[in-house]
Amino acid sequence: MANSRFQKSRLVFVLLCFLFFVSRLRIFVAADDKSNESNKDDGYDFAVTEEDQIGDNSTISGGAYAAPNGVAMDQERSELCNTDMSSFLPPPYNNISNMVCKPVWNTFLLRYHKKEDNVVTFILSAVYTIGWVAMGFSKDGRMVGSSAMVGWFNRKGQARIKEYYLQGTRPSQVIEDAGELDLTKVPPAVVINGAMIYLAFQAKFEKPLASQPIILAFGTRYPNHYRLSSHDDKTAILFDFTAGSASRARINPGQMKKNHGVLGTLAWGLFLPSGAIVARYLKHKEPLWYYLHAGIQFLGFLLGLANVVLGQQLYSKIDANVPSHRGIGIFALTLSILQILAFFLRPKKDAKIRKYWNWYHHWFGRIALFFGVFNIVWGIHLGAAGTSWKIGFGFLITMILVTVIILETLTWLRRSEKTTPPETFQMNPI
Known part of the structure; x- marks a missing residue:
């Protein structure tokens, strides 16, 4: 009975953390929108606006650079x-x-x-x-x-x-x-x-x-x-x-860059890590954990794929010279494609090669997650995304790590309870 309550509470805890991550992500994206609005008049923002005119008649104090009429x-x-x-x-x-x-x-x-x-x-x-x-x-x-x-x-x-x-x-x-x-x-x-x-x-x-x-x-x-x-x-x-x-057309693809960052954060900072957490800590919920893991990971893969496609369009539009960011993104996507292929090629539990498949699936997934998260941090730096993005993503990763630590501790305690031998009682001699 205690184990059943423990398992239910852990499932509820994971789902609550998942919903909390989504709400926090929306908050920090909205904060970045407000930050961008407040920075539009920054002294060094050269983004084209509708007021920018080519060969206009604007004047400034002193008039030395003003065009004649x-x-x-x-x-x-x-x-x-x-x-x-x-x-x-x-x-x-x-x-x-x-x-x-x-x-x-x-x-x-x-x-x-x-x-x-x-x-x-x-x-x-x-x-x-x-x-x-x-x-x-x-x-x-x-x-x-x-x-x-x-x-x-x-x-x-x-x-x-x-x-x-x-x-x-x-x-x-x-x-x-x-x-x-x-x-x-x-x-x-x-x-x-x-x-x-x-x-x-x-x-x-x-x-x-x-x-x-x-x-x-x-x-x-x-x-x-x-x-x-x-x-x-x-x-x-x-x-x-x-x-x-x-x-005079607007040439600043700021919204496209923001969408690229949001998709990458959702894929590699939220859904794919959450799917991995489900696979590690909810396996006692057979077969619920499997369907949750597969569904969340597939959604994360689609978001990651859309992120790469949008990044390629962004690269073609502004000719951004960021080979490291592009290379890491393509590498992480390749690993995620291999993970999808592994899903369809999964051997049966009693197959001899199942342990090698498990090793491959676990470690390729971890490597992909590492490079995906690292590339988000690197992209925020290269794109000068602003403090709100750094704080928001840092908070998201911190909550993921705290969740893993808590669930790992609970799992260790649960295993300790199972391995503790039962107390023996001696009957009083007659």
Whole structure:
């Protein structure tokens, strides 16, 4: 009778923990939604919004970078594109012919020339007084994870141009002399001609440059020891280097990234670990444990498969360079496919190879769970998902571990009760 009550209480405990995990996951995803809403106006968020205009007439304090209005603006841009740069730009930038020149934002003009070996020469120009001007290459239209070329003239009139890696949203996370641009041996240059500043550099790409999210920004304060101040204005555009056109379309796949994270967390952080817990601690509930285990694991597998498919679509859309995250995800999915195949090839209990099948099934499952959970943590780090995701997933894993510890302790106590020999009583002699 005691064992029966013990078994029922353990089943109820597992189901309650499972429901609790689901509710907590919904809470931390909702918290992340609120966090994202509150961070939309963050000083370094370059996501495209409906208000971003290509070549708009916006102005800022000081007016140094503001575009002129109407017909005068178009006429001035046309004249600027016809500027002879051979007299002030250093070689080889001063003698490149057939450069495409396009207005991209405010007074910003982008000139570029593509070679057959995927080397592209860029010349960015804008009206300039003081501060810095930047052009960045993004994976998804956001600042975080992108690389930018920044040029300015200091108080002594000395030219400065550096590559920066935009690691995070704080100025301290904008790292100088770092980034993922494969710059050629041709030194970048920054010059002033009249009222315009010109940033010129060359970069080599792995494949022909086509549609590329571009970040444009400027600040009206001098960099302090090469540390950039917060920008005064910014935008992000999708520039088609094949057609020579810029798009105002939203290019930030933030919702797709969030869905990718939710699916991965549900699959590898909730359902698959819960299915493993059922198999280990509810085997006395024959055959209920088997159907629960198979059903939960199959649902987790489907979520994991959908997560990989969504991740592949995300990779194709933003061309994210995250080979480690992709590789671990595909490896974990492969192990889960082998687990599904093992389900259909399970030998009978009295078969000689059943013990080898059990060994294979148990250890392949544990390895898959380990890499799945590790990849979630790695994905949260790579995607700069935010504190709410870290706290939420940390809480989820902690509860899983606490559940395992409690159930393992209860199982050990139950086994101890079974192995304790019964007390013997001696009859009093007559």
